[in-house]
Amino acid sequence: MSELGLRLTLSLIQIAVVVAIIIVTVLILTLAERKILGWMQDRMGPMEVGPYGILQPFADAIKLFFKEDIVPAGANKLLFTVAPLLALIPAFIGFAVIPWGPDWTLEINGIVYKPFVISDINIGILYILAFASIGAYGIILGGWASNSKYSLLGGLRSAAQVISYELNVGLAIIGVIILAGSLSLVKITNAQSGWFWHWYLFALPVPQIVAFVVYVISAVAETNRVPFDLPEAESELVAGFFTEYSGLRFAFFYLAEYANMILVSCIAAAMFLGGWNAPYPGTILDRLGLPSLAWIEHTMWFAAKTYFFLFLFFWLRATLPRLRYDQLMRFGWKVMLPIALANIVITSIAVYLFPNA
Amino acid sequence: MNKLKQWLKTITLYEILVGMKTTLGHLLRYRPITLQYPHEKRMLPENYRGMLALLRYDDGTEKCVGCDLCEAACPSRVIRVVSAEVPGEPTKRYAKEYYMDMTRCLFCGMCVDACPVDALGMTREFEWAVYDKRQLHLNKQQLLAIGDRSFPVREKRLELQHPNTAFFNVAFKHMPQKPA
Numbered sequence: 001m002s003e004l005g006l007r008l009t010l011s012l013i014q015i016a017v018v019v020a021i022i023i024v025t026v027l028i029l030t031l032a033e034r035k036i037l038g039w040m041q042d043r044m045g046p047m048e049v050g051p052y053g054i055l056q057p058f059a060d061a062i063k064l065f066f067k068e069d070i071v072p073a074g075a076n077k078l079l080f081t082v083a084p085l086l087a088l089i090p091a092f093i094g095f096a097v098i099p100w101g102p103d104w105t106l107e108i109n110g111i112v113y114k115p116f117v118i119s120d121i122n123i124g125i126l127y128i129l130a131f132a133s134i135g136a137y138g139i140i141l142g143g144w145a146s147n148s149k150y151s152l153l154g155g156l157r158s159a160a161q162v163i164s165y166e167l168n169v170g171l172a173i174i175g176v177i178i179l180a181g182s183l184s185l186v187k188i189t190n191a192q193s194g195w196f197w198h199w200y201l202f203a204l205p206v207p208q209i210v211a212f213v214v215y216v217i218s219a220v221a222e223t224n225r226v227p228f229d230l231p232e233a234e235s236e237l238v239a240g241f242f243t244e245y246s247g248l249r250f251a252f253f254y255l256a257e258y259a260n261m262i263l264v265s266c267i268a269a270a271m272f273l274g275g276w277n278a279p280y281p282g283t284i285l286d287r288l289g290l291p292s293l294a295w296i297e298h299t300m301w302f303a304a305k306t307y308f309f310l311f312l313f314f315w316l317r318a319t320l321p322r323l324r325y326d327q328l329m330r331f332g333w334k335v336m337l338p339i340a341l342a343n344i345v346i347t348s349i350a351v352y353l354f355p356n357a
Numbered sequence: 358m359n360k361l362k363q364w365l366k367t368i369t370l371y372e373i374l375v376g377m378k379t380t381l382g383h384l385l386r387y388r389p390i391t392l393q394y395p396h397e398k399r400m401l402p403e404n405y406r407g408m409l410a411l412l413r414y415d416d417g418t419e420k421c422v423g424c425d426l427c428e429a430a431c432p433s434r435v436i437r438v439v440s441a442e443v444p445g446e447p448t449k450r451y452a453k454e455y456y457m458d459m460t461r462c463l464f465c466g467m468c469v470d471a472c473p474v475d476a477l478g479m480t481r482e483f484e485w486a487v488y489d490k491r492q493l494h495l496n497k498q499q500l501l502a503i504g505d506r507s508f509p510v511r512e513k514r515l516e517l518q519h520p521n522t523a524f525f526n527v528a529f530k531h532m533p534q535k536p537a
Binding site for chain 1: 370373376377379380381383384387388389390391393
């Protein structure tokens with residue numbers, strides 16, 4: 001096999017595995033969200049399909065696949081079709097630069113190959129932010145192309161909200177980037193190895209706790225989740241930008257929303273909580289004399305951190321009511337933005353004063 | 358000082374953390390109040406007013422004498438009675454046809470109170486959801502069938518009961534009760 005062919009095969013295998021993991025996670029999340037929300041509200045959540053309702057995601061998926069695909073009268077057919085894809089593809093494409101496990105390299109037939117990251121490009125986080133912005137187009141165009149006032153309002157709100165809060169996400173991350181001196185998520189994660197106080201959440205000289213809080217709040221807002229779910233406020237706008245969508249296209253939007261949640265959680269885990277690093281130096285499996293299996297422990301830590309954030313999303317949803325539109329905007333521009341900027345200034349000064357801390 | 362306290366609470370997201378503690382507490386002490394309805398059902402109260410039914414005496418004859426009082430008492434005009442003479446017995450009447458449009462019924466129980474011979478009863482049935490509204494337009498046979506399955510223990514014929522009750526049992530609650 002030629003070198004190019006081998007590279008292509010290896011990458012395609014990685015991509016298939018990652019996409020499969022994401023889709024399985026989305027299936028788990030749809031059930032987990034309803035269950036956890038139910039438990040927090042003294043309900044049971046879905047209980048009918050399978051024992052304790054664990055087969056509910058499959059029932060939902062089958063239902064969505066076989067539902068009638070309706071295009072409303074007066075809708076822009078092209079954009080109506082393209083919008084779900086515009087939302088879905090950027091949500092999935094960001095996972096290409098997320099390091100799932102340790103920064104190992106394998107050598108197969110003379111090709112150096114990293115098994116736990118699809119593509120270690122040196123502008124990783126910038127790449128994710130760029131594609132996340134394209135995801136906003138899917139929502140806006142979907143809202144506009146539906147020829148419905150609810151969809152349009154949802155799309156407009158989403159445009160304003162995503163632009164406002166993407167800024168805060170980007171600014172909150174800059175503190176970590178200054179500390180790590182790199183945009184590559186692999187390098188950022190590697191720099192956080194060792195005890196858990198080396199994670200950028202607690203790391204000297206400037207613990208990024210403030211940036212972390214700003215990031216989490218802005219990430220919730222950017223993924224259009226409660227309490228910032230104004231684009232799809234079901235009590236005002238039916239379902240917001242995907243009111244007119246049904247069947248598979250609706251499933252695409254749904255998948256995109258959950259994939260975005262996972263992506264945002266992965267970034268938070270990788271940038272602030274040390275990614276795949278355990279809270280102690282090295283791994284337990286390594287000490288037990290199984291260094292070839294240490295990657296399992298690393299990936300498990302990464303999954304645990306990611307799932308903690310996903311749980312946080314559900315937890316916030318069970319706790320908080322929706323913000324008003326002016327509150328959302330004021331909070332984004334007058335509170336989050338100055339805090340994020342101040343954090344950048346303080347971090348820069350501290351890094352200049354203590355370059356070797 | 359108070360202002361400082363307020364400010365500290367704001368920047369530490371104190372109120373939100375209190376709320377999140379409450380939701381987490383409910384998650385950890387999981388005691389659902391959900392009733393898995395088709396599998397487990399609520400205890401109905403003693404005086405539950407469910408589906409209406411026509412009753413029979415213990416010898417199988419209909420109680421209804423076709424007096425139309427239930428039709429007059431009904432506030433939503435659910436009931437329609439077509440009264441007729443009992444063939445061969447000119448002194449007695451019965452309901453030749455008896456219709457209830459249960460789509461309109463509000464289960465007030467006034468027809469049951471109005472009936473002088475206790476020919477109407479309220480069962481404890483409530484699962485009467487149907488796909489076709491016309492299935493809720495019940496005739497005499499259907500109403501009698503509901504009564505048969507809900508009241509298997511029937512009363513004796515009116516003539517065999519205590520004469521006082523048989524005569525005065527209209528709406529006077531202080532009248533002596535029928536012997537059990």
